[in-house]
Amino acid sequence: MDKVYAVKKERYQITEHFGETPEVEIVRLKPESAEPMDFDPGMFAMISGIEKTTGREMIARAFSIASEPVSNTMEFFVVKEHGGHVSHFIQAQAGDSYVITGPYGQFKFTPEQNRKVLFIAGGTGLAPFISMLRHIRRVKAMNDVVLLYSVKYPTEIIRKDELYDMQKELGLKLVITVTRPQPDDGWSGETGHIDPETIRKYAPDFLERTAYICGPLAFVKAMKDAFAALSMPSTQVKADVWG
Numbered sequence: 001m002d003k004v005y006a007v008k009k010e011r012y013q014i015t016e017h018f019g020e021t022p023e024v025e026i027v028r029l030k031p032e033s034a035e036p037m038d039f040d041p042g043m044f045a046m047i048s049g050i051e052k053t054t055g056r057e058m059i060a061r062a063f064s065i066a067s068e069p070v071s072n073t074m075e076f077f078v079v080k081e082h083g084g085h086v087s088h089f090i091q092a093q094a095g096d097s098y099v100i101t102g103p104y105g106q107f108k109f110t111p112e113q114n115r116k117v118l119f120i121a122g123g124t125g126l127a128p129f130i131s132m133l134r135h136i137r138r139v140k141a142m143n144d145v146v147l148l149y150s151v152k153y154p155t156e157i158i159r160k161d162e163l164y165d166m167q168k169e170l171g172l173k174l175v176i177t178v179t180r181p182q183p184d185d186g187w188s189g190e191t192g193h194i195d196p197e198t199i200r201k202y203a204p205d206f207l208e209r210t211a212y213i214c215g216p217l218a219f220v221k222a223m224k225d226a227f228a229a230l231s232m233p234s235t236q237v238k239a240d241v242w243g
Contacts (some may be wrong), residue, residue: 015094
Protein backbone atom coordinates (compact mmCIF):
# COMPACT_ATOMS: atom_id res chain seq x y z
CA MET A 1 0.00 0.00 0.00
CA ASP A 2 1.28 3.46 -0.92
CA LYS A 3 2.27 5.66 1.98
CA VAL A 4 0.18 8.80 2.38
CA TYR A 5 2.13 11.92 3.27
CA ALA A 6 0.75 14.95 5.08
CA VAL A 7 1.35 18.09 3.05
CA LYS A 8 3.60 20.47 4.96
CA LYS A 9 4.49 24.09 4.39
CA GLU A 10 7.91 25.15 5.68
CA ARG A 11 10.50 27.85 5.13
CA TYR A 12 13.77 26.74 3.56
CA GLN A 13 17.05 28.51 2.92
CA ILE A 14 19.23 28.16 -0.14
CA THR A 15 22.50 26.40 0.66
CA GLU A 16 23.81 26.61 -2.90
CA HIS A 17 22.76 27.09 -6.49
CA PHE A 18 24.85 26.81 -9.60
CA GLY A 19 24.62 26.61 -13.37
CA GLU A 20 24.61 22.90 -14.17
CA THR A 21 24.22 23.50 -17.93
CA PRO A 22 23.75 26.63 -20.07
CA GLU A 23 19.97 26.29 -19.61
CA VAL A 24 19.58 24.64 -16.20
CA GLU A 25 20.31 25.74 -12.63
CA ILE A 26 20.58 23.28 -9.74
CA VAL A 27 19.18 24.62 -6.47
CA ARG A 28 19.65 23.07 -3.04
CA LEU A 29 17.78 24.19 0.07
CA LYS A 30 17.60 23.15 3.71
CA PRO A 31 14.73 23.66 6.18
CA GLU A 32 15.09 26.55 8.60
CA SER A 33 13.71 24.56 11.53
CA ALA A 34 11.95 21.25 10.78
CA GLU A 35 13.35 18.18 9.08
CA PRO A 36 13.17 18.03 5.28
CA MET A 37 9.81 16.74 4.09
CA ASP A 38 9.05 13.05 3.70
CA PHE A 39 8.25 11.90 0.16
CA ASP A 40 8.52 9.04 -2.29
CA PRO A 41 10.95 9.32 -5.21
CA GLY A 42 9.11 10.91 -8.13
CA MET A 43 6.96 13.36 -6.17
CA PHE A 44 7.02 17.16 -6.51
CA ALA A 45 6.80 20.25 -4.31
CA MET A 46 5.57 23.81 -4.72
CA ILE A 47 8.17 26.55 -4.19
CA SER A 48 7.47 30.23 -3.68
CA GLY A 49 9.97 33.01 -3.16
CA ILE A 50 9.66 35.62 -0.42
CA GLU A 51 9.93 39.32 -1.24
CA LYS A 52 12.72 40.72 0.94
CA THR A 53 11.10 44.13 1.39
CA THR A 54 7.55 43.04 2.24
CA GLY A 55 7.93 39.40 3.31
CA ARG A 56 5.13 38.53 0.89
CA GLU A 57 5.11 35.11 -0.71
CA MET A 58 5.40 35.10 -4.48
CA ILE A 59 3.40 32.84 -6.78
CA ALA A 60 4.37 29.21 -6.18
CA ARG A 61 5.65 26.94 -8.94
CA ALA A 62 5.85 23.16 -9.08
CA PHE A 63 9.21 21.40 -9.25
CA SER A 64 9.99 17.69 -9.26
CA ILE A 65 12.23 16.72 -6.34
CA ALA A 66 15.65 15.46 -7.44
CA SER A 67 17.03 14.69 -3.98
CA GLU A 68 16.82 11.28 -2.35
CA PRO A 69 14.14 11.08 0.38
CA VAL A 70 16.54 10.96 3.35
CA SER A 71 18.78 13.80 2.15
CA ASN A 72 19.34 16.75 4.51
CA THR A 73 18.74 19.15 1.64
CA MET A 74 16.16 19.32 -1.13
CA GLU A 75 17.45 19.56 -4.68
CA PHE A 76 15.65 20.88 -7.75
CA PHE A 77 16.50 21.37 -11.44
CA VAL A 78 15.36 24.80 -12.60
CA VAL A 79 15.12 26.04 -16.18
CA LYS A 80 16.87 29.42 -16.12
CA GLU A 81 14.46 31.00 -18.59
CA HIS A 82 11.07 29.57 -19.49
CA GLY A 83 8.43 31.26 -21.62
CA GLY A 84 10.30 34.55 -21.46
CA HIS A 85 10.42 34.46 -17.66
CA VAL A 86 13.85 34.38 -16.01
CA SER A 87 13.86 32.28 -12.85
CA HIS A 88 14.28 34.29 -9.65
CA PHE A 89 16.71 31.58 -8.49
CA ILE A 90 19.31 33.04 -10.85
CA GLN A 91 19.69 36.15 -8.66
CA ALA A 92 19.32 34.24 -5.39
CA GLN A 93 22.02 34.10 -2.74
CA ALA A 94 22.91 31.50 -0.13
CA GLY A 95 20.69 32.08 2.90
CA ASP A 96 17.73 33.46 0.95
CA SER A 97 14.42 32.08 2.22
CA TYR A 98 11.78 30.24 0.21
CA VAL A 99 8.57 28.47 1.14
CA ILE A 100 8.28 24.84 0.09
CA THR A 101 4.95 23.03 0.28
CA GLY A 102 4.49 19.34 -0.35
CA PRO A 103 4.88 16.60 -1.21
CA TYR A 104 2.41 16.16 -4.05
CA GLY A 105 1.76 13.76 -6.88
CA GLN A 106 1.09 10.14 -7.77
CA PHE A 107 4.23 9.76 -9.90
CA LYS A 108 5.83 7.53 -7.31
CA PHE A 109 8.42 4.78 -7.49
CA THR A 110 8.87 1.97 -4.98
CA PRO A 111 11.77 -0.38 -5.81
CA GLU A 112 10.14 -3.52 -4.45
CA GLN A 113 6.90 -2.92 -6.39
CA ASN A 114 8.50 -2.33 -9.79
CA ARG A 115 11.58 -4.49 -10.30
CA LYS A 116 11.86 -3.85 -14.04
CA VAL A 117 11.35 -0.27 -15.15
CA LEU A 118 11.83 1.95 -18.18
CA PHE A 119 12.48 5.59 -17.35
CA ILE A 120 12.02 8.14 -20.17
CA ALA A 121 13.11 11.72 -19.45
CA GLY A 122 13.05 14.91 -21.46
CA GLY A 123 15.25 17.81 -20.29
CA THR A 124 14.71 18.70 -16.63
CA GLY A 125 12.21 15.84 -16.57
CA LEU A 126 15.29 13.93 -15.42
CA ALA A 127 14.77 15.25 -11.86
CA PRO A 128 12.37 12.59 -10.51
CA PHE A 129 14.48 9.84 -12.06
CA ILE A 130 17.62 11.12 -10.36
CA SER A 131 15.67 10.87 -7.10
CA MET A 132 14.58 7.33 -7.97
CA LEU A 133 18.10 6.22 -8.94
CA ARG A 134 19.64 7.76 -5.82
CA HIS A 135 17.06 5.89 -3.77
CA ILE A 136 17.84 2.61 -5.54
CA ARG A 137 21.53 3.18 -4.81
CA ARG A 138 21.01 3.97 -1.12
CA VAL A 139 18.74 1.01 -0.35
CA LYS A 140 20.89 -1.28 -2.52
CA ALA A 141 17.88 -2.42 -4.54
CA MET A 142 18.45 -4.73 -7.49
CA ASN A 143 16.12 -3.09 -9.97
CA ASP A 144 16.57 -3.58 -13.69
CA VAL A 145 16.50 -0.02 -15.03
CA VAL A 146 16.66 1.36 -18.57
CA LEU A 147 16.86 5.16 -18.81
CA LEU A 148 16.22 6.90 -22.13
CA TYR A 149 17.14 10.56 -21.73
CA SER A 150 16.46 13.16 -24.42
CA VAL A 151 18.25 16.54 -24.51
CA LYS A 152 18.57 19.22 -27.18
CA TYR A 153 22.36 19.53 -27.04
CA PRO A 154 25.20 17.54 -25.44
CA THR A 155 25.87 20.53 -23.19
CA GLU A 156 22.38 20.11 -21.69
CA ILE A 157 22.99 16.72 -20.08
CA ILE A 158 22.14 17.20 -16.39
CA ARG A 159 24.17 15.31 -13.75
CA LYS A 160 26.19 13.69 -16.51
CA ASP A 161 28.99 12.33 -14.31
CA GLU A 162 26.53 11.01 -11.75
CA LEU A 163 24.58 9.22 -14.46
CA TYR A 164 27.73 7.58 -15.79
CA ASP A 165 28.67 6.55 -12.26
CA MET A 166 25.25 4.94 -11.87
CA GLN A 167 25.86 2.93 -15.01
CA LYS A 168 28.70 1.22 -13.16
CA GLU A 169 27.22 1.14 -9.66
CA LEU A 170 23.66 0.08 -10.49
CA GLY A 171 24.03 -1.63 -13.85
CA LEU A 172 21.86 1.16 -15.25
CA LYS A 173 21.28 0.89 -19.00
CA LEU A 174 21.66 4.55 -19.97
CA VAL A 175 20.86 5.89 -23.42
CA ILE A 176 21.20 9.63 -24.01
CA THR A 177 19.89 11.00 -27.29
CA VAL A 178 20.58 14.50 -28.64
CA THR A 179 17.79 16.00 -30.74
CA ARG A 180 19.70 18.98 -32.18
CA PRO A 181 23.22 17.72 -32.88
CA GLN A 182 25.70 20.18 -34.36
CA PRO A 183 28.62 19.32 -36.67
CA ASP A 184 31.22 20.51 -34.16
CA ASP A 185 29.69 19.39 -30.84
CA GLY A 186 31.73 16.19 -30.64
CA TRP A 187 28.69 14.04 -29.89
CA SER A 188 29.00 10.45 -31.09
CA GLY A 189 26.03 8.98 -29.24
CA GLU A 190 22.40 8.51 -30.19
CA THR A 191 20.62 11.36 -31.99
CA GLY A 192 17.01 12.16 -32.79
CA HIS A 193 13.77 11.92 -30.86
CA ILE A 194 12.74 8.87 -28.87
CA ASP A 195 10.22 6.87 -30.88
CA PRO A 196 8.84 3.32 -30.91
CA GLU A 197 11.96 2.03 -32.66
CA THR A 198 14.19 3.58 -29.99
CA ILE A 199 12.17 1.83 -27.30
CA ARG A 200 12.30 -1.50 -29.14
CA LYS A 201 16.05 -1.15 -29.70
CA TYR A 202 17.09 -0.35 -26.13
CA ALA A 203 14.28 -1.99 -24.15
CA PRO A 204 13.15 -4.94 -26.26
CA ASP A 205 11.42 -6.40 -23.19
CA PHE A 206 9.40 -3.20 -22.63
CA LEU A 207 6.18 -5.19 -22.17
CA GLU A 208 7.73 -6.67 -19.02
CA ARG A 209 8.50 -3.22 -17.60
CA THR A 210 6.63 -0.38 -15.94
CA ALA A 211 7.28 2.80 -17.92
CA TYR A 212 7.71 6.19 -16.28
CA ILE A 213 7.72 9.34 -18.44
CA CYS A 214 8.58 12.89 -17.37
CA GLY A 215 9.13 16.01 -19.43
CA PRO A 216 7.28 18.83 -21.19
CA LEU A 217 3.73 18.24 -22.41
CA ALA A 218 4.59 17.62 -26.08
CA PHE A 219 7.30 15.15 -25.07
CA VAL A 220 5.03 13.21 -22.73
CA LYS A 221 2.28 13.05 -25.37
CA ALA A 222 4.75 11.76 -27.97
CA MET A 223 5.96 9.07 -25.58
CA LYS A 224 2.41 7.99 -24.74
CA ASP A 225 1.69 7.78 -28.47
CA ALA A 226 4.84 5.69 -28.93
CA PHE A 227 3.72 3.22 -26.29
CA ALA A 228 0.22 3.08 -27.79
CA ALA A 229 1.82 2.22 -31.14
CA LEU A 230 3.70 -0.56 -29.37
CA SER A 231 0.47 -1.87 -27.81
CA MET A 232 1.81 -1.23 -24.32
CA PRO A 233 -1.04 -1.49 -21.79
CA SER A 234 -1.83 1.98 -20.42
CA THR A 235 -1.80 0.52 -16.90
CA GLN A 236 1.97 0.02 -17.29
CA VAL A 237 2.62 3.66 -18.26
CA LYS A 238 2.96 6.44 -15.67
CA ALA A 239 3.55 10.05 -16.66
CA ASP A 240 4.38 13.42 -15.12
CA VAL A 241 4.28 16.68 -17.08
CA TRP A 242 6.04 20.00 -16.53
CA GLY A 243 5.68 23.32 -18.32
